[in-house]
Amino acid sequence: MLYHDVLLVCSDKESADRSLLSTQYTFYFHAWVDADKAESIKQFLTENFEVACSYRSAEKEEEYPILLKNNKFTxxxxxxxxxxxxxxxxxxxxxxxxxxxxxxxxxxxxxxxxxxxxxxxxxxxxxxxxxxxxxxxxxxxxxxxxxxxxxxxxxxxxxxxxxxxxxxxxxxxxxxxxxxxxxxxxxxxxxxxxxxxxxxxxxxxxxxxxxxxxxxxxxxxxxxxxxxxxxxxxxxxxxxxxxxxxxxxxxxxxxxxxxxxxxxxxxxxxxxxxxxxxxxxxxxxxxxxxxxxxxxxxxxxxxxxxxxxxxxxxxxxxxxxxxxxxxxxxxxxxxxxxxxxxxxxxxxxxxxxxxxxxxxxxxxxxxxxxxxxxxFFEGAGEYFAPLRRKTKYVEIETDKLEAKK
Amino acid sequence: MFLENLGPTLTILAASLAALFPGVGSAKGVGGAGEAAAGVLAEDPSKFGRVLILQALPGTQGIYGLLSWFMIMSQSGLLAGNLDISWQAGLGYLIAALPIVVVGYLSALYQGKVSEAGIALVAKRPEESGKAIVLAVMVETYAILALLATILAVFSIQV
Incomplete structure (x- = not known):
């Protein structure tokens, strides 16, 4: 069961890797992030790695993924x-x-x-x-x-x-x-x-x-x-x-x-x-x-x-x-x-x-x-699904993993 | 004489039919869905919770049948031992029971088929089980409408 989870995480990583454009020494990718966290992610990336990073907010007609923010009750x-x-x-x-x-x-x-x-x-x-x-x-x-x-x-x-x-x-x-x-x-x-x-x-x-x-x-x-x-x-x-x-x-x-x-x-x-x-x-x-x-x-x-x-x-x-x-x-x-x-x-x-x-x-x-x-509802969107260690049998306690994406 | 007790006899007939047909329909629906579910579980036992819910959905018609049985028996006073029911009232109960008898039976069969298809959907895409449930519930609406027709009629019949 642990092995199942390891393979699951590896396969998720591989499929994410495939969407990157890379040469031998460089790589390039763009991704959606939570708008409130965009600035802190940029800081984290530029401080810890040698990267060029920029962000912009979504255009009106773009098909961006959905992340719902509500209070605990809702x-x-x-x-x-x-x-x-x-x-x-x-x-x-x-x-x-x-x-x-x-x-x-x-x-x-x-x-x-x-x-x-x-x-x-x-x-x-x-x-x-x-x-x-x-x-x-x-x-x-x-x-x-x-x-x-x-x-x-x-x-x-x-x-x-x-x-x-x-x-x-x-x-x-x-x-x-x-x-x-x-x-x-x-x-x-x-x-x-x-x-x-x-x-x-x-x-x-x-x-x-x-x-x-x-x-x-x-x-x-x-x-x-x-x-x-x-x-x-x-x-x-x-x-x-x-x-x-x-x-x-x-x-x-x-x-x-x-x-x-x-x-x-x-x-x-x-x-x-x-x-x-x-x-x-x-x-x-x-x-x-x-x-x-x-x-x-x-x-x-x-x-x-x-x-x-x-x-x-x-x-x-x-x-x-x-x-x-x-x-x-x-x-x-x-x-x-x-x-x-x-x-x-x-x-x-x-x-x-x-x-x-x-x-x-x-x-x-x-x-x-x-x-x-x-x-009223159209409901044609897709949920924001960041790369994370999605496991089935074991639970990993994470805080900082989220910020890395 | 048989005819002296015609009222209570018709009333019991109405109540029994109301419990009988939707019950048979539900048993068939749940049974078929159960067979489909067992096939899915052979591949992946972890889907038990999801397919169990789908299997249970065509079972509600049987409950509505029992509900109608109880309503006819208690409204007519038979449950408390009252045999003083006119034959007109007994016939009224029999006719009032028709919606749940027919629609309850048939809708359970059709809902069972949608449930089976939903179980096949869950086999491929377990995360979409909510949609499979909603599809099956669309059929149940008509059993609910029939139940209401029966119950409201039963309430309005004077013994």
Whole structure:
């Protein structure tokens, strides 16, 4: 295994060597470096070796590699982005917006105080006792630690502690407190909330799209693409608030739908005027583009927002499986009952934690990849991958190696 | 008389079908993906974690089936021993179960195929396992929609 690593490092070195232009006594190469470290690298090279060295910053159209810089909280979730790809050069870093949404959605999907605590303990064990800090496992452990905290919080909100363990074990004498409402009792409420939350998530994605358009020098294009849909989607929710039973007073419903009508009209006019922004001025082409834009976005937003209904499905799946486990575990009596409780309850809940945890991880990621990223993300970049001793079985503690590149 | 208990009978039929078909579909999907995974592991056992996740993905339809079973049994009161269910309600449960029965079964099969292909992808490029997972999850959306259709209908049926 050690030999495998030695060979791996040698082969990496060889392939890097091949990209150098060299004669018998000289060699020449150019490489990308972290902009903040460029000056110190130049100093290091000129002080220690006989070299000529210069640097410049990247041009706008150049395909430079991506190195994300975030604070510790945001950085913990970058493993989710890395599974998808890297932002294109010139695109802004989606992590600061994505990280909190991922944490909230994961917590909702695995909303159980007991499961959250177990997951949190497992991750803390991995980080602090098993010292798994690097590589995929380390990143996942950090990400799941934060997500588990979110699970615990949402567990209190929806009143889940290993499903309904307290109620089942005490025959209904003790109930776990519910801070907001029990999804099993009122699934429609959670369905509405999921989709409303989804709309907020999509709105955040559209805001990033406006920011990216500004970075590319087309702020106006970003605004006319997104503002009409802010208006139309908000209006749709205002109209639906009545039929869904969120507000009951007839006057408010009439007032809201009156305002909503005008928001839709303004949004529609904006689309009609600017959907062909930057293209031909031919009115027929522009109307065609506007119709296409409306069709694409209407179907797109409908399916995107409906997709958040998976939050309800996963909440119910987690808590119902837990309840089935509890029914099985509390079936016995006497000594056998205690044994059954420990064995069936322990195994069942561990299995449910593994399955529901996997589902929450995967589906929270999907909502980012397909729905959220769909609003703005190009993701055609490549990550900054400096030459380093990339080993599989042994770990080398390095400080100065990084600076050498 | 058989007809006296038609309501509870139809209800149990609905619940059983809801647990049965998605369960069979998931077993097939997970089974096929497991065979593909074993082939990859023969070459490189260190990929176990990655292929295990991919193998587990088509298993969720079985869970949704059990979820629907539980919802039908508890909403109708059968789980608590209530046999006083009208035949109309029983028939309603049977029809409400159709989405998860059909879509749960078929989507598990198709998701299993995407998982198998994803496992082949991981064999060549283990660092891209995240993308393989997302591809498989795209199929699951329809099982989730069917589950919601079934559950929301079950909630609205009066016994």
């Amino acid at each position: 950085d913990s979730f970058s493993v989710v982005l890395e599974m998808y790809g890297a932002p294109s050069p010139g695109e802004s870093d989606p992590m600061p917006v994505m990280a909190p949404f991922y944490m909230i959605i994961f917590g909702m999907m695995l909303s159980d105080v007991g499961y959250g605590l177990l997951l949190l303990l497992a991750c803390l064990y991995l980080i602090f006792i098993a010292k798994v800090k690097t590589g995929m496992m380390g990143q996942m452990a950090r990400m799941l630690t934060l997500s588990a905290v979110s699970s615990i919080i949402w567990g209190f909100v929806f009143g889940g502690f290993f499903g309904d363990l307290l109620t089942a074990a005490t025959n209904g004498r003790v109930n776990f407190p519910v801070l907001w409402f029990d999804p099993m009792g009122d699934p429609i409420k959670l369905l509405t909330f999921s989709m409303f939350f989804g709309a907020i998530h999509l709105f955040a994605g559209m805001a990033v799209d406006i920011r990216n358009s500004k970075l590319k020098g087309d702020l106006f294009g970003g605004l006319v693409n997104n503002v009409p849909w802010y208006l139309i989607i908000t209006a749709a929710f205002m109209i639906l608030a009545g039929p869904l039973g969120l507000i009951s007073s007839a006057g408010t419903i009439a007032l809201l739908s009156g305002i909503a009508k005008w928001m839709i009209i303004v949004g529609g006019v904006l689309i009609l005027l600017f959907a062909g922004h930057g293209g031909s001025w031919n009115p027929i082409i522009r109307i065609g583009k506007a119709l296409l834009n409306v069709y694409n976005n209407l179907t797109g937003f409908l399916s995107d927002i409906l997709s958040y209904s998976r939050i309800l499905a996963l909440v119910l799946a987690t808590s119902v499986i837990a309840q089935v486990v509890n029914i099985l575990a509390t079936g016995g009596s006497g000594i056998g009952g205690v044994l059954l409780f420990i064995l069936a309850g322990g195994l069942g809940h561990l299995l449910n934690l593994a399955l529901s945890g996997l589902s929450a991880f995967v589906h929270a990621a999907r909502l980012q990849y397909v729905e959220f990223f769909g609003k």
